[in-house]
Amino acid sequence: MAEKDEQVIWYWENLPGVMAGISHKNAGWMNADAVDLKRGAIGRTNRHKFFSKLGFDPDKTVTITGLRHTTNVQAVDSDSAGRIVYGPNGIDGLSTDRPGLVLASTMADCLPLYFYDPMAKVAAIAHAGWRGVLNNMASRMIDHLTAHYPAVGIGSLRALIGPGLRSCHFEVKPDVEELFKANYAEYIDYRENRIYVDLPAIVRYQLSQAGLASDSIVDADECTYDLSNHYFSFRRDHPPKPQSMIAFIVLRNE
């Protein structure tokens, strides 16, 4: 397929029980913006087209996190599917054991984290910006999955770190550097009097600490800033407001 026609960047294509990916910028903004009604409406139209093409009814099956930079996770079932989920205190992670229910989260440089247990047949997605990484969304999600779904096991669970700002482009100011110093000092890079944090490497470390084997962790190794043909990037493009991709995961009907 010619790149101009690409709509999705796919992950875990070797795993038969799951579909996981993120929208290509060709598919347009996917902003799930409840405050800015105009942008929210454009995002909604683009999401409808995008998920309809993939064979999913956006109103009934696609559930989207509200993006509040928390580490809160919510389980999704047939009754709660098809909404943007904010929760009382913010929701940045979604899980399900129901095939055909799409879990999604919009991103503009933050990392999407995908989780899949092929034995338990459970999938999950998380939105992790620097606050989510700092507060260990990866292990919060694993705690949620193992508590909520008895069949999920640390030995069969897999995780994938999607595209976002990597250490090449995630520059921080001293106030953020200070926060990461406490537990993640070795993941801070100093180059030409600038400070960078390697968020994907921290997530990999957190996943390992939570018990995942290294061959159960995939890093897509993609920087949204660098891959300007594929992704929007807030840091690169400096748009007046974020332009988002949508990351998604869904268990296949068998």
Ligand SMILES: [Zn+2]
């Ligand atoms: Zn980069």
